[in-house]
Amino acid sequence: MPHGSSLERLRETNRRAITTLLAADGPMSRADLVRGTGLSRTTVSSLVGDLIASGHVVETTDRGRPHKGGSGRPPLLVALTVPAGVVAGVDVGHGHVRVAVADRRGGALAERTDGIDVDPDGAATLDHAARMVREVSDAAGVPADDLRAVGMCVPAPLDRRSARLGTGILPGWRELSPAEELHRRLGVPVFADNDANLGALAEVGHGAAKGSTDVIYVKVASGLGAGIVLGGRLHRGTTGIAGELGHVQVVEDGQVCRCGNRGCLETLVSASRLMSVLQPAYDGELSVERALALEEDGDAGVRRVFSDAGLAIGRALADLCNSLNPEVLVVGGSLGASPSLRDAIRSAVDRYAQPDTAAALRVVAGQLGKRAPVVGAVSLANARVGV
């Protein structure tokens, strides 16, 4: 990586200073860039010239306001160009595959969701996902060779070293490296991570926690997982399996969990568990969507069950917040849409965490809903793809 002379790297560094400033604060004049970078006018002019020549930046036609209220030559604004090519996000969840194609700034171009059972056969699912990427690109009018990278969401922890799925969660995927397999099918770099981490990436980048640096994203759905962002960076842990909030033991001699332990939090609050607790009281099959609608209509049973689940989750999160003292807690996943659940999490945190810690914490609902994983996958692809 560190090739080229030190002087070239200096110029590269200064170019990056300009592009990151433009990415953060939008189009601005060269004079603004001078103030932002501390470089001289001459240097900025020269660097911007390079960037225009290489196509990374364009001069916009509309000139900005001639400085606020002042006289003087009106500035020429420069703006980042959207790099050529597209990326795709692939969300492999329990019961569906969702694919989004987006430009290199994360702007969505097309998206499609197929409901299929992904658990039994990893290879067939990846075949399907690869086909979807090609078809969705096609539908968006994107030439086949414009695809630059793919981000991928897998519904289970990934071991960082082997890039394989953890044992015991998805039997049909054992010993499979999803990123490598999809790369073989599509011929572009593929980066994989789990749903909670990508949800965190999405909400921090484009959702409820935009701009915060210490964030816990908790996904409450068929499973329970956390994505932990500290100092602005996703914390994956030594072996890449950080965030396993669902497998905190809360009942000493509780149900056996799919992970092998017993009494895990996930056995109490997974979507399927909550639905089966509620089912006997209702006619017809009770889906999560229907339960959320009932909750909104004031159904006491649903509210009670969701609230109890929130208390259990909030109890575990309070301990984690005591240790990490985060700024924002984003509640996502299908059940994150439930106000009862979120309110219960908030009160459990207030009750069980240190007062100062609880006071510093904001608890908010995820803004991206079901799309969070695929948005995070697109973010991951865009973050990792080179220039």
Added chain:
Amino acid sequence: MPHGSSLERLRETNRRAITTLLAADGPMSRADLVRGTGLSRTTVSSLVGDLIASGHVVETTDRGRPHKGGSGRPPLLVALTVPAGVVAGVDVGHGHVRVAVADRRGGALAERTDGIDVDPDGAATLDHAARMVREVSDAAGVPADDLRAVGMCVPAPLDRRSARLGTGILPGWRELSPAEELHRRLGVPVFADNDANLGALAEVGHGAAKGSTDVIYVKVASGLGAGIVLGGRLHRGTTGIAGELGHVQVVEDGQVCRCGNRGCLETLVSASRLMSVLQPAYDGELSVERALALEEDGDAGVRRVFSDAGLAIGRALADLCNSLNPEVLVVGGSLGASPSLRDAIRSAVDRYAQPDTAAALRVVAGQLGKRAPVVGAVSLANARVGV
């Protein structure tokens, strides 16, 4: 901070590359520096010349081996000089004040511990600490104006924004900013942090977790606290009160804790609590030291009580490890010396954490014992003091 031209900063960056390489791998030849930095021989020579002129580096007299087994001109080794001046570490604990004076590389010069009751009066304690710093410096033969900075350990969480102590723990220190107060008394920069964070810094820098990047340091003593190092950096949290492991609630309707909640882990496993549980079975006053000696002699009661405490702590740590997936867990504090307690923590983690997480974790005893906070305070001072 970013003053001077971009070109000057480039040279500064390259100088730093050399000094950090020397700091990490010890004395080496200019040719080694060329290989390590990727800069040209000419440039390295020039930079080393600057560093020698400015006194940051010296040419050692003993020439290194003339390349291993090869012929050729033997290299001239260059080494970092220890910067002029000293720093002090101040550890204010329950019942003692410990002061260490060290050189700018962390090498201890002198140390002293006074047993005093620090709780009732913060101002008087800081007077005493300032006097100790002057006296210990004097005993080490250090001129008074050689002191460059002080690191300070306070036995309670510090609010990052106000630099004041959290409410309710130390009544005699309320509304006091310890760093500012000690700065006023000594006239040099003072940096304060709590005992768990500084213990973590010490063990990661000079102790049991040297070289690891994801570390949890747990201090088991009169209180229970954790210092969390992630990605090689100490995680302090949004308001600086991360690591409050002692105030995880473990008994729903337990004892009221000094923090205001009830059933906190600390009410079960603090040193004083364990001693009062053990006391009735023994003649004479039972100190922690005596209990540790009894444990070593095979006393079943002490072993059982320490082991039970370890199980409770390990239970809480297992949850945290599930979320953070760290590499090393360092057990420090006065009770960290107990093998029964450490073994119990290990088995609780194995039992309650995810198998993959537990397998990736090393549980080790702290190497610095009671000196950990003061060593960490010295590290903090040396890390923060400028050139």
Added chain:
DNA sequence: GCTTTTTGTGCGGGACCCGGACAAACCGGC
């Protein structure tokens, strides 16, 4: 129209880094 103000661009100078040439210091073989 003229001044003032702000923006953007050439030009010369200086700082920095690199490649190649050269001296120094040691080893091994004859």
Added chain:
DNA sequence: GCCGGTTTGTCCGGGTCCCGCACAAAAAGC
């Protein structure tokens, strides 16, 4: 003991990069 081989460190010329200054361009205000 001498000579080639090897590695290390320094000197020199050239090229790249950034900065300060001067100057042109484009408005607003008198």
